[in-house]
Amino acid sequence: MKQRMFRLQHRIFFYFSLLFILSTILFGYYAYRANVQTAEENFTSAVSGSMAQSANGLANLFGEAEKQANLFAASHVVRDSLSPEPTTAVGQYDRYVNLERVSDAYEENYSSFGIRIFLDPPRRFMNDGVRYLPVALLDGEDSPRYLFRRNSVLHWSLAAGSENDGNNLYVFSCFRDIRSPDDFGEYRGTVSFDIRSSAVSSLFANAAFPGGGRLFLLDEKGKVIYEPSFAGPVRSSLDKSTMERIQTERRGSLTIDKQLLVYWALDGYPFYLAVDIPMNELSNQSRPIMFNFLLVALLVLIVSFIVTFLISGRVTGQLKRLMQAMATVDSHDFNVKVPVKRMDEIGVLSVKFNWMVERIRALIEDVYKTGVEKKEAELKLLQAQINPHFLYNTLDSVHWLSVKHQAPDIGYMVRNLSAFLRLSLHIGGTSTLGTELRHTRAYFNIQKFRFEDRIELADEVPERLHGIEVLPLILQPLVENAILHGILKYEDRIGKIALFAEEADGMLRLEVTDDGPGIEPARLEEVRHALVSEPYEGESTGLRNVHRRIRFRYGEPYGLTVENRAEGGARLVLTLPAARPRQAESPD
Numbered sequence: 221m222k223q224r225m226f227r228l229q230h231r232i233f234f235y236f237s238l239l240f241i242l243s244t245i246l247f248g249y250y251a252y253r254a255n256v257q258t259a260e261e262n263f264t265s266a267v268s269g270s271m272a273q274s275a276n277g278l279a280n281l282f283g284e285a286e287k288q289a290n291l292f293a294a295s296h297v298v299r300d301s302l303s304p305e306p307t308t309a310v311g312q313y314d315r316y317v318n319l320e321r322v323s324d325a326y327e328e329n330y331s332s333f334g335i336r337i338f339l340d341p342p343r344r345f346m347n348d349g350v351r352y353l354p355v356a357l358l359d360g361e362d363s364p365r366y367l368f369r370r371n372s373v374l375h376w377s378l379a380a381g382s383e384n385d386g387n388n389l390y391v392f393s394c395f396r397d398i399r400s401p402d403d404f405g406e407y408r409g410t411v412s413f414d415i416r417s418s419a420v421s422s423l424f425a426n427a428a429f430p431g432g433g434r435l436f437l438l439d440e441k442g443k444v445i446y447e448p449s450f451a452g453p454v455r456s457s458l459d460k461s462t463m464e465r466i467q468t469e470r471r472g473s474l475t476i477d478k479q480l481l482v483y484w485a486l487d488g489y490p491f492y493l494a495v496d497i498p499m500n501e502l503s504n505q506s507r508p509i510m511f512n513f514l515l516v517a518l519l520v521l522i523v524s525f526i527v528t529f530l531i532s533g534r535v536t537g538q539l540k541r542l543m544q545a546m547a548t549v550d551s552h553d554f555n556v557k558v559p560v561k562r563m564d565e566i567g568v569l570s571v572k573f574n575w576m577v578e579r580i581r582a583l584i585e586d587v588y589k590t591g592v593e594k595k596e597a598e599l600k601l602l603q604a605q606i607n608p609h610f611l612y613n614t615l616d617s618v619h620w621l622s623v624k625h626q627a628p629d630i631g632y633m634v635r636n637l638s639a640f641l642r643l644s645l646h647i648g649g650t651s652t653l654g655t656e657l658r659h660t661r662a663y664f665n666i667q668k669f670r671f672e673d674r675i676e677l678a679d680e681v682p683e684r685l686h687g688i689e690v691l692p693l694i695l696q697p698l699v700e701n702a703i704l705h706g707i708l709k710y711e712d713r714i715g716k717i718a719l720f721a722e723e724a725d726g727m728l729r730l731e732v733t734d735d736g737p738g739i740e741p742a743r744l745e746e747v748r749h750a751l752v753s754e755p756y757e758g759e760s761t762g763l764r765n766v767h768r769r770i771r772f773r774y775g776e777p778y779g780l781t782v783e784n785r786a787e788g789g790a791r792l793v794l795t796l797p798a799a800r801p802r803q804a805e806s807p808d
Contacts (some may be wrong), residue, residue: 231720232528232531233528233529233532235523236528236531236532237524237525240520240521240524240525240528240780241553244517246519247305247517248307248513248514248517249622253530256545260453262267264472264473264579266435267360267482267495267497268471268482268484270426270427271482271484271495272454272484273427273495273782274423274424274493275375275484275485275486275487275493276487277423278408278423278491278717279486279487279488280421280438280484281415281420281423282334282376282392282415282489283488284330285332285392285394285413285415286370286374286394286396286413287335288326288330288333288413289374289394289395289396289402289411289413289660290374290396292326292335292397292411292413293366293397293398293399293411295322295730296690297318297319297321297322298398298411299316299398299399299400299401299408300315300318301322301408302315302319302337302398302408302479303315303400304406304408304410311343312344312345313342313344313786315343316343316344316346317748319337319346321328322414323335323337323351331417332415332416332418333414333415333416333419334390334416335351335412335413335414336350336351336352336353336393336411336412336414337351337409337410337411337412337760338354338355338357338358338405338409338410338412339352339353339354339355339409339712340354340355340356353487353647355409355410357380357414358383358395358410359377359380359395362559365377365378365379365380365783367392367439367490368440368489368490371573371643373396373397373399373794374395374397375393375395376393376394376395377393377395378392378445379391379392379393379414379641380393380441382732384770387737389416389417389418390414390416390417390584391415391416391417391420391446392414392420392446393412393413393414393415394413394414394415395412396409396410396412396413397409397410398410400410407527407684410643411429413676416805417552417789420448423583424448427612430660432727433482433495433496434450434495434496435447435494435495436493436495436496437491437492437493437494438458438463438466438483438492438493438494439490439491439492440463440467440490440491440492441457441463441737442457442458442460442462442464442466443456443457443461444456444457445491458476462474462476466483466485466492470483470484471483471485475499476731478498478499478500479496479497479499480499481494481495481496481497481499482494483495488517523575531661538566538570539566540571540629541559541570542558542569542570543626545557545558545573545577547717549577554577554580554584555581556577557574557577558570558574559575560574570735579729584731586777590772631805648687649692650689650690650726651690651693651803652686652687652688652689652690652801653681653685653686653687653688653690653693653721653730654683654686654687655692655694655730656692656694657681657695659693659695659696660695661677661679663696663699663700664699664703664717667703669737672709673709673714674708674713674714674715675703675707675714675715675716675717676715676716676717676764677716677717677718677719678716678717678718678719679719680718680720680721681719681721681730682721682722685722685723685728686695686800687800688728688796688798688799688800689731689799689800689801690796691727691769691770691773691796693766694766694769694770694794695719695730695732695794697762697765698732698763698766698780699717699732700762700793701718701762701763701792702717702732702733702734702736702790702792703717706734706736706789706790708739709736710736713734715734715736716734716735717732717733717734718732718733718734719731720733726797726798727795727797727798728795728796728797728798729793729794729795730768730793730794730795730796731791731792731793731794732791732793732794733785733789733790733791733792735788735789735790736788736789736790737788738784738785738788738789738790739790743781744782744784747763747782750763751767751768751779751780751782763780763792766794767780769780770794770795774796774797777795778790778795778796778797779794779795780794780795781793
């Protein structure tokens with residue numbers, strides 16, 4: 221599957237942009253809900269003020285109707301006019317006239333009410349069918365117009381004919397029983413104070429409700445019992461659970477059937493004023509706010525995109541510089557350094573990268589210097605031979621001349637010098653311990669002939685170790701150092717040099733010791749320092765070359781160590797891997 225190339229900066233920009241978009245959507249949703257809720261609260265607050273005024277006015281109107289009905293029923297004139305006591309026709313007429321005067325006076329002084337009187341049995345002159353009606357026409361509790369009973373003598377109903385329109389229309393009726401002043405159980409009739417629709421409508425004339433809200437009155441069962449416009453309410457009733465909530469809270473609002481219903485209970489009456497406001501009106505009110513919010517959200521998103529792009533570019537810019545530096549190193553250019561401005565994660569990575577490049581550069585320089593030093597050491601060895609082939613051939617001629625002229629001392633010296641030079645030809649590759657011992661013996665013979673009996677050489681190397689592979693020319697410089705610095709440095713001193721070797725744990729330990737006075741401590745530290753120091757100019761060059769050649773070839777822990785012996789003299793120890801070639805070769 222082909223891997224998609226999607227830059228880090230683009231990924232950071234995409235993720236942050238997605239985060240901003242989702243956050244804006246969620247915030248917008250909750251802001252919209254909060255805005256709608258605020259609009260509902262504002263509508264409820266605005267409507268509640270008008271509803272409270274209307275509810276108080278309606279409650280006062282109902283209270284006045286009950287008060288006047290009670291006064292009317294308690295009037296002596298009314299009670300006497302409805303007395304069941306028999307009287308003459310003139311007396312009956314006088315009763316009728318008196319009752320009419322009281323009724324007309326009430327209707328004249330209280331224009332909000334119309335008066336009807338229900339009698340049983342009917343009286344003479346009190347049977348016009350308009351103001352005077354038989355008790356049989358009263359609404360019982362099972363009547364759909366029946367509303368509620370205040371007490372045993374007063375109840376409320378919807379006025380008969382309230383479904384019709386007209387200036388004299390009555391909408392609510394307050395019925396009050398008329399009892400005998402002497403015997404409360406004596407029933408004489410019922411008066412009805414009918415509230416005119418004009419009186420109710422006037423209470424709502426100044427009530428303004430936003431969004432075309434329509435006002436209506438509910439009874440305690442949730443039935444709509446009055447709607448001022450007479451165009452029919454937006455609903456006929458409310459369900460039981462809704463009414464239970466309204467009865468519990470008494471004032472507030474709720475959402476039902478995509479309408480905001482604001483309600484307000486009438487104090488002292490089981491009636492509730494309510495207003496239906498379409499929810500789309502709330503949306504219309506909220507739309508400008510939402511447009512402003514969307515505009516702000518869009519600006520915020522644009523600014524967020526720009527800031528995110530700049531931040532992602534700044535963050536990935538450091539990574540880009542690091543990548544460019546890596547590409548430079550990949551092209552074998554190690555003279556590069558990533559600038560570090562902050563010690564954050566990328567800064568720490570840049571510091572580590574700079575350290576790594578510096579380390580690689582140092583290692584390359586070390587390897588280069590090591591190679592140069594190795595070449596210089598081999599060159600010095602070559603230069604030291606001074607064209608040994610030519611010298612070997614010349615010395616061979618001198619040897620035969622010494623034999624011809626019978627000069628054995630000259631022949632002895634020439635043979636050893638020739639053997640020394642012949643073995644010195646093999647400076648490349650590897651040699652064997654036996655070859656190195658013969659090479660050292662030739663050098664020692666030359667030096668012994670020169671210094672006679674002042675030096676002795678003891679070869680204690682087991683013959684079984686002669687076949688071990690070693691580097692060429694590593695033993696003779698140690699013997700030379702022991703002769704020149706351990707014995708001959710002091711006049712009239714006779715000394716002995718011993719060679720010893722042992723094999724253990726896959727390693728060859730080769731020792732060169734002398735019985736001289738040893739190395740002074742300061743000089744010993746100088747020699748040890750010369751072995752491990754960088755390009756060194758001074759004495760002990762031969763020992764240093766041997767040590768460096770071994771280290772170059774085999775690495776640590778192999779090499780040369782220098783120390784003084786407890787019994788006197790110095791000890792030079794070579795440590796080499798004990799490897800044997802498949803076929804040991806030694807030059808003839």
